[in-house]
Structure formats: structure tokens, C-alpha cells
Amino acid sequence: MNLEQNKASAIAFYKIAYEGNPTKAIDLYVGDDYNQHNPDVANGTQGFVDYFERMQNEYPEKNIEFVQAVAEGDLVALHTHQTWPGNDQYVTMDFFRFDDNGKIVEHWDSIQQIPATSANPNTMY
Template sequence: MIEQMKESAIAFYKMAYEGNPRKATELYVGSEYIQHNPEVTNGTEGFIEYFERMQIEYPQKTIEFVRVIAENDLVSLHTHQIWPNDDQYVTMDFFRFDNKGKIVEHWDAIQQIPKKSANTNKMY
């Protein structure tokens, strides 16, 4: 079940990010969707509205999945995102799954990659 949850989390996020959040929620979200990102309203419609807006405003954005970590009913995705004007971010998204293998809760942390760093280590 852990490997399936990891695959589902990646497929869900990639599908939404690349412009089809409604299909992503239909395929991967359970009977509820609790959202902890303060920029997105609770429930699937808030998620869909957010990602549809991002696709219209920033169609050229890209995402790379750097790490996927899973334990019990949680999956974490560590990503590197590139937005217009080389605006880059590192994100960490956490998804909780129900006993049917569907996503029911989401948390995230987003940090912009600065143009200068005190070290040469990547943030991802």
C-alpha cells in the first residue's frame, strides 16, 4: 500500500500542477479533502480553483519531484518548481490517505530559492 500511495501522490500533484486538477481530484481524492494551505479554501473545489487559476496565470511552470517519503498513512513530496522569470521554489507537501488509498488531507511548506546563498548546497 505504501508504494501505491507514493505513486498516487505524485500522479495527483503532477496532474493538478500541469493543468487538470478536476481529474486529479476525481481519481485520487477521497470523500473529504482537508486543506491546510492558507491560500486555498477547504475541499476539492478550492483545490481545483487554485490550480486552474495557476495554470491560466503561469502555464510555463515546471515541477521536478526530488524525493518521496512515506510512513503509515502519510506521503511527503519534496519538489523543485520553476516559474516564469526563473522564479524557483522548493516545496514540501504532505498528504494523508484514508484506508481506501485516497488522499483526504494536505499540508505544505514553500520556500523561494534565493538568487544568492551562503553555501553551495542545493535546497533540494
């Protein structure tokens, strides 16, 4: 496994899909099977495409910043900061599993809205 290449691929995959071209992201970075664990997204590549096309149509001004990427074995973890219309902000943790050909075949995530106030002075990203 090429850990640096897998990190770069995970970031490119997410960025291309998030910015409105999920079909291209699938074509470039996804293997034969794609297992989705986000309960809001249907399993498989078509569910992924449908979700990201809907997000692009409904929220074209959204923005994503990739804060950290960590790779180990066949997994890549991404830590992101997302800003949606109305300055609605989220922090996400995404995990991608890669096959032996360097293609993404599985995805998990956790999303939390960034609150207006915090009990500490540290950011979530």
C-alpha cells in the same frame, strides 16, 4: 497501507493538478473529504480545483520536478523543485494523508523561494 502505491498516487495527483487538470486529479486520487491546510487555498475539492485552474491560466509555463517521496503510515511527503516564469524558483515540502482506501484526504505544505545566493554550496533540493 501500500506505501509505494501511496507515493505514486501523491506524485500523480500533484503532477496532474499542477499541469492543469485538477478535476481529473481529484476524480482519480481524492477521497470523500479533502482537508486543505494551505492558507491560500480554500478547503475542500472545489477550492483545490479553483486554485490550480487559476495557476494554470496565469502561469501555463510553470514546471515541477519531484525530488524525493517518503511514505510512512498514512502519510506521504513530497519534496519538489518548481520553476515559474522568469526563472522564479521554489522548493516545496508537501504532506498528504491517505484514507484506508488509498485516497488523499488531507494536505499540508511549506513553500520557500530559492534565493539567488546561499551561505553554503548545497542546493535546496
